[in-house]
Amino acid sequence: MPQLDRSNFKYNAKVFEKTCLWCGTIYFASRSTAKYCSATCRGYANQAKAAEQAVPYDETEKMISALLSENAYLKGQLQRYVTDNETLRKELERFQSNGN
Ligand SMILES: [Zn+2]
The missing domain is CATH 1.20.5 (Single alpha-helices involved in coiled-coils or other helix-helix interfaces)
Structure with missing residues (x-):
C-alpha cells in the first residue's frame, strides 16, 4: 500500500516524497531510490517491461x-x-x- 501520509513515519525519520512511476501517485518512501508506490505497481511495471523486451x-x-x-x-x-x-x-x- 502506498504511504500517503507522512505521519505514518517516525517524526524524525528521513522520508522522500516520490511519484510512482506506474500510477503517478505521490507517496512517501524511506528510500530515495524507491520507484513505485506499492508492490502492485512494481508488479505491473515489471510485466510491462517484460512485454516490451519480447521480440x-x-x-x-x-x-x-x-x-x-x-x-x-x-x-x-x-x-x-x-x-x-x-x-x-x-x-x-x-x-x-x-x-x-
Ligand atoms: Zn503506484
Whole structure:
C-alpha cells in the first residue's frame, strides 16, 4: 500500500516524497531510490517491461521478409542449377548419339 501520509513515519525519520512511476501517485518512501508506490505497481511495471523486451511485432515482420527474400534468392539459384543440368544432359545425349 502506498504511504500517503507522512505521519505514518517516525517524526524524525528521513522520508522522500516520490511519484510512482506506474500510477503517478505521490507517496512517501524511506528510500530515495524507491520507484513505485506499492508492490502492485512494481508488479505491473515489471510485466510491462517484460512485454516490451519480447521480440516486437516489427522485428518479426522484418525477419519474415528477410527469410522470404532469401528463399526467393535460393529458388533462383536452384532454377539456375536445374537449367545448367538440363543443358549438360542435352549435350551428353547429343555426344552419345554422335558416338553411335
Ligand atoms: Zn503506484
